[in-house]
Amino acid sequence: MSLIQLPPREESVPAPKITAQTLLDRKQAHQPITALTAYDYSTARLVDQAGIDMVLVGDSLGMAVLGYDSTLPVTMEEMLHHTRAVRRAVRHALLVADMPFGSYHSSTGEAIANATRFIKDAGAEAVKIEGGRNRAALVSTLTQSEIAVVGHIGLTPQSVHRIGYRVQGKSAAAIDDLIADAQALEAAGAIAIVLECIPREAGGLITAALAIPTIGIGAGPECDGQILVFHDLVNLTGATPAKFVRRYADASALITEAIQHYASDVRGGTFPADAESYHLPREASSELLAREPLKRSRR
Ligand code: KIV
Numbered sequence: 001m002s003l004i005q006l007p008p009r010e011e012s013v014p015a016p017k018i019t020a021q022t023l024l025d026r027k028q029a030h031q032p033i034t035a036l037t038a039y040d041y042s043t044a045r046l047v048d049q050a051g052i053d054m055v056l057v058g059d060s061l062g063m064a065v066l067g068y069d070s071t072l073p074v075t076m077e078e079m080l081h082h083t084r085a086v087r088r089a090v091r092h093a094l095l096v097a098d099m100p101f102g103s104y105h106s107s108t109g110e111a112i113a114n115a116t117r118f119i120k121d122a123g124a125e126a127v128k129i130e131g132g133r134n135r136a137a138l139v140s141t142l143t144q145s146e147i148a149v150v151g152h153i154g155l156t157p158q159s160v161h162r163i164g165y166r167v168q169g170k171s172a173a174a175i176d177d178l179i180a181d182a183q184a185l186e187a188a189g190a191i192a193i194v195l196e197c198i199p200r201e202a203g204g205l206i207t208a209a210l211a212i213p214t215i216g217i218g219a220g221p222e223c224d225g226q227i228l229v230f231h232d233l234v235n236l237t238g239a240t241p242a243k244f245v246r247r248y249a250d251a252s253a254l255i256t257e258a259i260q261h262y263a264s265d266v267r268g269g270t271f272p273a274d275a276e277s278y279h280l281p282r283e284a285s286s287e288l289l290a291r292e293p294l295k296r297s298r299r
Contacts, residue, residue, distance in 0.1 A: 018053045018094040020126065020148055020191040026053070026224065027213040033192075033225025035215050036233065039065050039082045043230055044089035054192075054215070055090050056128065056227060057083045059098040060157070064231040071157045074100040076114055080122045087123035096150050097124035101158040104129055108141055115147045126191060130156035132181020136188040143189030151185035153178055154219065155197035167218075169202040182206045182214075194227065195219035197244070218244030 016022075026033050035054035038044035039061040047055055061082055062074040083097045097118045104111035118124040126148035129135055139149045154168045169178045182193055192213045195203050200220025207214045207222050216223030231237045234251040241247065265271035280288065 015051060015092060017092060020094065023053070023094065023192055023213045023225075024211075027211075033213055033215060035225055035227035037061075037064075037227070037229045037231075038086050038089075039230075041085045041089045044086040047230065048090045048093050052093055053225070054227070055086060055093040055095050057086050057095070057097045057124070058128075058229065059100050060229050064229060064237065070160055072101045072160070076100060076103050076117070079103075080117060083118060083122035083124055094126065095124050096126045096128050097122065098128045104135075104138060108138060111138055112142065112145055112147075115142050115149075116145070119147055126150050128152055128194065130158045132178070133184040136184040139185055139188035139190050148191045149189065150215075151182070151190040151193040152196065153181045153185070153193060154195050154202075157196075165197075167197050167199065169198040175199075175202045175205060178202055179206055179209050182210055186210050186212050192225075195223060197242075218242060 023033055033054065034052045035056060036047050036052050037056045037058040037060060038047045039057060044055060057079065059071040059074045059079065061078070062068040062071045065082075066074070066078065068074065079097060079100050083095075087095060099111075099114060099118070103114040115127045118127050127142070128150040129138065130152040132151070132153045135151070139151065142149050155163070155165065157165070169175050178195075178198065182195075185193055190212060192215055193206075193210070195206060195214050195216045197218040198206075198220075200222065203214065203216050203219035204222030207224055213224035215225040215227050217227050217229075228245065229237075232241055232245040233247065234249040235241075235247045235253075236251050236255075238252060262271065279285070
């Protein structure tokens with residue numbers, strides 16, 4: 001029995017299902033790829049219905065929704081739990097899940113077993129792993145095991161204790177290294193590569209060197225697509241945004257105002273109103289009113 005519950009395909013779904021081939025076609029046709037993170041059913045529904053091409057259940061959920069101060073503590077069980085929730089909403093986009101820190105580092109067997117759980121138990125269509133040439137053999141093994149893999153190079157947050165949260169690829173030699181990483185991932189079978197926090201020029205050179213699409217986050221407009229963290233896009237983080245973030249809405253202000261308004265209505269006795277209350281049917285109401293006041297008040 002399948003553990004994956006898919007919602008019925010709605011008539012309103014605007015476009016055909018996005019696959020790895022669609023992303024490749026988009027690159028070839030120079031049509032930018034849109035991608036966003038989502039970590040729960042309700043936001044994933046909004047993102048998917050808006051026609052975003054790729055939904056990533058990123059391990060950034062560690063900070064965005066679980067309150068950790070990095071992605072490092074995020075566990076397989078947490079990632080699977082959120083991926084299943086997102087799966088129940090996503091019908092159109094390609095669904096990619098991040099493999100968390102430690103889930104693909106110790107042995108190839110464990111990496112395959114963990115990646116398989118994302119596909120088989122949680123309904124992801126691809127997994128994302130961080131690293132370049134050092135992960136090429138693993139990407140190749142996963143690909144041969146029928147698991148689609150998205151690479152991730154540049155600023156790789158799981159390497160924070162080694163490289164920090166710093167822009168990568170800031171010299172010609174560093175860009176050559178990134179190109180070699182990207183080409184190794186492509187040769188190993190990766191379906192796309194996320195480029196994070198690198199100079200625009202590096203993003204352009206890597207994109208030009210590959211047949212597979214690049215999805216940039218802080219990697220400039222020459223990438224084949226762009227991804228942002230949903231919570232950054234709508235300002236739900238409370239943190240100072242990185243340079244590459246563009247805020248398209250201020251959900252923090254909107255939600256805070258709604259909460260304050262609600263609290264003030266409760267305190268002022270104006271919520272709930274009569275129209276927001278349930279009422280007895282007429283006969284039951286008459287019966288209740290006919291009772292003696294003492295009996296009524298005891299009930
Ligand atoms: O975890 C994440 O959200 C990511 C994106 C920044 C690409 O890896």
